[in-house]
Amino acid sequence: MELNFILNGQPLTLTNVDAETTLLQLLRERLGLTGAKRGCDNGVCGACSVLLDGRLVKACRTSLAQVAGHAVTTIEGLRGPDGDLSDLQAAFLEYGAVQCGFCTPGMVIAAEALLRRNPHPTRAEIRRGIAGNICRCTGYQQIVDAIEAAAAQRLAQEERENE
Amino acid sequence: MSNLRYVGHAELRSVDGRARVTGEAQYVCDMTLPGMLYAKVLRSPLPHARILTLDLAPALALPGVVAAITHADFVEHGNFGWPVKDDYVLAYQKVRYQGEAIAVVAAETEAAAEAGVEAIRLELAALPVVGDMQAALDENAPRIPPASVKTDGNLGETIILRYGDPEPLLAAAPVVMETSYDLRHQEHAYLETEGALALPEPDGGVTLFANNQSPFINRDIVASVLGLPPQQVRSIQPHIGGTFGGKDDVLYESSAQVAKLALLTGRPVRLIFTRAESMLASYKRQALRVHLRLGSDERGNLQAAQVKMLADSGAYASMTPMAAWRATMHAAGAYRYQAVHVDTQVIYTNNGYSGAFRGFGNTQAAAAVEMAIDELAERLHRDPLEFRLQNCLRQGDRTMTGNLVKHEVGLPACLEWVRDKSGWQQKRARYAAQPADAPRRRGIGVACYFHGCGLGGEGTDFAVSTLKIERDYSITLTSGLTDFGQGSRTVFTLLAAEELGVELARVQMLRPDTRTAIDSGPTVASRASIVGGNAVRVTATKLGQRLRLAAADLCACAPAQIIRAGEQYIGPREEPHSFEEVVDHARALGLQLAAEGRWEIPAVEWDLETGTGKPYFAYVFGAQVAEVEFNSRTGRTKVTGLWAAHDGGTILYPQGAYGQLYGGIAQGVGYALMEGYLFKDGVPQRTDLRSYRVPRAIDLPEIEGTFIETRLNEGPYGAKNLAEPVMVGTAPAIANALFQATGERVRRLPIPPQPRP
Numbered sequence: 033m034e035l036n037f038i039l040n041g042q043p044l045t046l047t048n049v050d051a052e053t054t055l056l057q058l059l060r061e062r063l064g065l066t067g068a069k070r071g072c073d074n075g076v077c078g079a080c081s082v083l084l085d086g087r088l089v090k091a092c093r094t095s096l097a098q099v100a101g102h103a104v105t106t107i108e109g110l111r112g113p114d115g116d117l118s119d120l121q122a123a124f125l126e127y128g129a130v131q132c133g134f135c136t137p138g139m140v141i142a143a144e145a146l147l148r149r150n151p152h153p154t155r156a157e158i159r160r161g162i163a164g165n166i167c168r169c170t171g172y173q174q175i176v177d178a179i180e181a182a183a184a185q186r187l188a189q190e191e192r193e194n195e
Numbered sequence: 196m197s198n199l200r201y202v203g204h205a206e207l208r209s210v211d212g213r214a215r216v217t218g219e220a221q222y223v224c225d226m227t228l229p230g231m232l233y234a235k236v237l238r239s240p241l242p243h244a245r246i247l248t249l250d251l252a253p254a255l256a257l258p259g260v261v262a263a264i265t266h267a268d269f270v271e272h273g274n275f276g277w278p279v280k281d282d283y284v285l286a287y288q289k290v291r292y293q294g295e296a297i298a299v300v301a302a303e304t305e306a307a308a309e310a311g312v313e314a315i316r317l318e319l320a321a322l323p324v325v326g327d328m329q330a331a332l333d334e335n336a337p338r339i340p341p342a343s344v345k346t347d348g349n350l351g352e353t354i355i356l357r358y359g360d361p362e363p364l365l366a367a368a369p370v371v372m373e374t375s376y377d378l379r380h381q382e383h384a385y386l387e388t389e390g391a392l393a394l395p396e397p398d399g400g401v402t403l404f405a406n407n408q409s410p411f412i413n414r415d416i417v418a419s420v421l422g423l424p425p426q427q428v429r430s431i432q433p434h435i436g437g438t439f440g441g442k443d444d445v446l447y448e449s450s451a452q453v454a455k456l457a458l459l460t461g462r463p464v465r466l467i468f469t470r471a472e473s474m475l476a477s478y479k480r481q482a483l484r485v486h487l488r489l490g491s492d493e494r495g496n497l498q499a500a501q502v503k504m505l506a507d508s509g510a511y512a513s514m515t516p517m518a519a520w521r522a523t524m525h526a527a528g529a530y531r532y533q534a535v536h537v538d539t540q541v542i543y544t545n546n547g548y549s550g551a552f553r554g555f556g557n558t559q560a561a562a563a564v565e566m567a568i569d570e571l572a573e574r575l576h577r578d579p580l581e582f583r584l585q586n587c588l589r590q591g592d593r594t595m596t597g598n599l600v601k602h603e604v605g606l607p608a609c610l611e612w613v614r615d616k617s618g619w620q621q622k623r624a625r626y627a628a629q630p631a632d633a634p635r636r637r638g639i640g641v642a643c644y645f646h647g648c649g650l651g652g653e654g655t656d657f658a659v660s661t662l663k664i665e666r667d668y669s670i671t672l673t674s675g676l677t678d679f680g681q682g683s684r685t686v687f688t689l690l691a692a693e694e695l696g697v698e699l700a701r702v703q704m705l706r707p708d709t710r711t712a713i714d715s716g717p718t719v720a721s722r723a724s725i726v727g728g729n730a731v732r733v734t735a736t737k738l739g740q741r742l743r744l745a746a747a748d749l750c751a752c753a754p755a756q757i758i759r760a761g762e763q764y765i766g767p768r769e770e771p772h773s774f775e776e777v778v779d780h781a782r783a784l785g786l787q788l789a790a791e792g793r794w795e796i797p798a799v800e801w802d803l804e805t806g807t808g809k810p811y812f813a814y815v816f817g818a819q820v821a822e823v824e825f826n827s828r829t830g831r832t833k834v835t836g837l838w839a840a841h842d843g844g845t846i847l848y849p850q851g852a853y854g855q856l857y858g859g860i861a862q863g864v865g866y867a868l869m870e871g872y873l874f875k876d877g878v879p880q881r882t883d884l885r886s887y888r889v890p891r892a893i894d895l896p897e898i899e900g901t902f903i904e905t906r907l908n909e910g911p912y913g914a915k916n917l918a919e920p921v922m923v924g925t926a927p928a929i930a931n932a933l934f935q936a937t938g939e940r941v942r943r944l945p946i947p948p949q950p951r952p
Binding site for chain 2: 076122128130131132159168169176
């Protein structure tokens with residue numbers, strides 16, 4: 033089949049696509065975007081999290097029919113305004129939220145989805161927001177710290193812009 | 196210590212973090228090469244069986260299938276294993292656990308490889324399954340290990356500890372606590388599954404990218420089963436998605452398999468486990484059954500302990516004998532006794548197979564003894580935390596193995612910190628006054644621990660590091676010890692920069708590669724910071740002395756007259772010389788700008804026959820308090836608070852250390868309440884992450900932690916270790932808290948949910 037969708041802001045047309053392929057397979061195997069990881073294959077671990085029209089989805093459970101005509105954002109498409117790290121990526125580094133790093137792309141994406149939905153989450157809301165993503169290394173505490181800090185930074189930015 | 200530029204600084208960040216937040220870090224599953232073949236494994240559907248027929252021809256006849264291998268493709272049928280050589284790269288004659296690898300197919304696509312595996316003709320004759328340790332010791336039980344391994348039936352090894360004679364003391368003790376615990380298997384559940392990629396080399400050798408912990412051991416095992424000299428096998432470690440002890444033996448098998456297929460086909464071959472495969476085929480934390488007798492006088496002074504343990508090794512020994520040895524050395528806990536005996540039996544069963552997992556036997560041993568100590572305190576009508584403070588090890592005491600602890604002991608300070616921070620006294624009193632029929636009941640509990648530093652009597656404990664100043668004045672660092680997420684690359688980098696007095700950014704640590712680094716034994720036992728760290732320090736000192744000589748020559752003064760200001764070298768006439776000038780001058784003088792350094796842990800010795808000796812040269816300590824809420828309708832327990840203090844000596848990289856602390860505790864919460872990798876007649880009951888639940892962010896409370904910084908003179912800048920022991924106190928603290936909530940003692944981990952209508 034032919035597939036048209038927007039990937040990280042760029043319109044894309046792919047031909048000879050196997051309709052049975054999942055979005056995760058398409059990203060990793062056909063497009064070489066390996067930031068989204070394969071951790072479980074049944075949507076339990078969240079390592080393959082991406083944004084579909086800004087909403088959090090698990091790429092291993094997303095069919096290409098769901099993707100056609102829509103916008104997909106992966107970790108590779110997440111960048112700050114200066115083209116460098118996004119605020120969340122920088123906060124993950126700053127707060128020690130990264131150990132082995134395998135869950136990190138999915139975790140950053142889940143955090144991005146959360147902050148778009150709820151710009152001022154409490155720590156408990158942050159925990160619920162990343163509950164679909166497993167991290168086996170960090171115990172989540174520094175991940176929650178990082179997301180909390182990035183949210184506060186976005187809030188401060190907004191206030192500056194509103195002044 | 197205040198003049199240190201990096202050691203202990205809160206501002207230090209991971210040297211590997213950037214590539215990981217952008218998604219650019221390449222793990223083995225992200226690596227593809229032109230012409231690469233995909234490998235898939237045929238695994239045993241039965242826990243115990245004789246192999247009658249194994250015919251690859253139908254697989255090889257399929258389109259896309261390029262090669263297939265069995266045990267017959269390896270030297271000595273691929274027999275390997277340390278300390279017990281009882282395992283096979285692919286099953287030989289028998290299968291001993293469900294999921295054991297029997298054959299591997301390499302094909303043009305993953306689907307073709309799967310079809311190949313399906314097509315292999317396999318006939319098995321089922322053997323009686325040994326799913327229980329007691330049953331395994333029955334003289335009529337079918338023998339599990341191969342005949343080539345010396346055992347007493349299914350009894351692999353017996354490990355003893357003899358310190359004094361506890362019998363008369365226990366007979367005379369006014370209070371004796373006797374209990375048993377059943378501690379079940381735990382799955383590592385590293386988020387990245389096992390993976391290996393092999394490239395054939397023109398010299399007939401092979402290069403491996405594999406996500407194992409210990410590349411040198413991998414190289415040596417692969418070389419031996421392929422019949423190659425070790426120099427012809429190169430093992431490189433890419434970014435690794437977590438291990439926790441779990442990515443050694445299982446990866447040696449996978450590495451040997453893809454290496455053989457690469458040599459046969461002349462093409463790169465990659466094998467990546469699915470999650471189900473990973474959970475089925477990889478080794479686990481061994482189940483332990485622990486029987487304890489603890490005796491105390493009326494005033495609550497511990498007198499003696501007698502412990503008997505059964506360790507379920509499963510189908511192969513892997514690291515279980517070593518983990519059982521460590522469990523034995525810690526079985527009576529971090530307390531003063533007059534006499535302790537421990538007897539531990541390592542038993543073969545068909546329950547998967549077990550090996551290394553964070554805490555390495557002490558996770559189980561400490562869980563058991565800390566639940567028992569708690570019950571003993573209750574029997575004596577004593578507060579469990581004060582009872583621990585009364586009996587816990589202090590500097591100058593003898594451990595449960597009879598060895599004098601000469602170094603500083605932060606254990607009392609750890610207990611006091613968790614007591615004060617958690618509001619222990621008030622909460623104990625408040626929860627004790629809860630109505631018995633309240634639907635939600637709370638409790639608070641404590642546990643403490645000690646943990647021997649390094650390998651101890653498990654093996655020679657050394658590491659080697661190298662440093663080289665490059666033409667562009669950057670400094671290249673290698674270590675034979677590796678980093679799979681725990682942060683040792685950051686620790687090594689900061690130690691090199693500290694010792695050489697240079698900017699952190701100058702130091703570039705190479706990825707672990709058996710061609711560029713020097714064999715340093717296994718990366719296990721939380722030993723990287725002490726042993727690997729000291730090796731870096733020794734190497735940097737050597738290199739630093741040469742630079743100082745060059746600087747002294749430049750300044751026409753004695754080396755001792757040189758002072759440092761930032762990277763600059765300043766002589767008595769106060770003229771500063773840049774690092775680059777000094778390096779240029781050293782080069783002009785013909786000084787070697789590369790150095791190699793080795794460090795070995797002070798000697799310890801253990802006599803396996805008499806069960807006596809000195810198991811470790813030093814210990815770390817810690818204490819944790821857990822607060823829980825028990826829901827009597829659902830029977831579920833929620834951890835609502837956790838306080839943790841760990842004496843890990845000087846903390847070199849605080850942010851990383853806190854990450855280890857929180858992460859270890861999370862695994863402890865899973866071990867206590869959720870995880871249980873259960874077998875039924877040798878058949879695993881949970882092989883996906885839906886049924887085998889690991890803690891998520893919502894399953895954990897906010898954790899309050901600290902480090903009590905004592906000083907260990909032998910450690911780099913006084914550092915000790917922390918990665919494993921930080922999980923050891925969590926499960927028993929939760930179990931003890933749950934007792935306060937429910938009035939019922941925990942005898943099994945994980946704790947099964949029990950509704951109380």
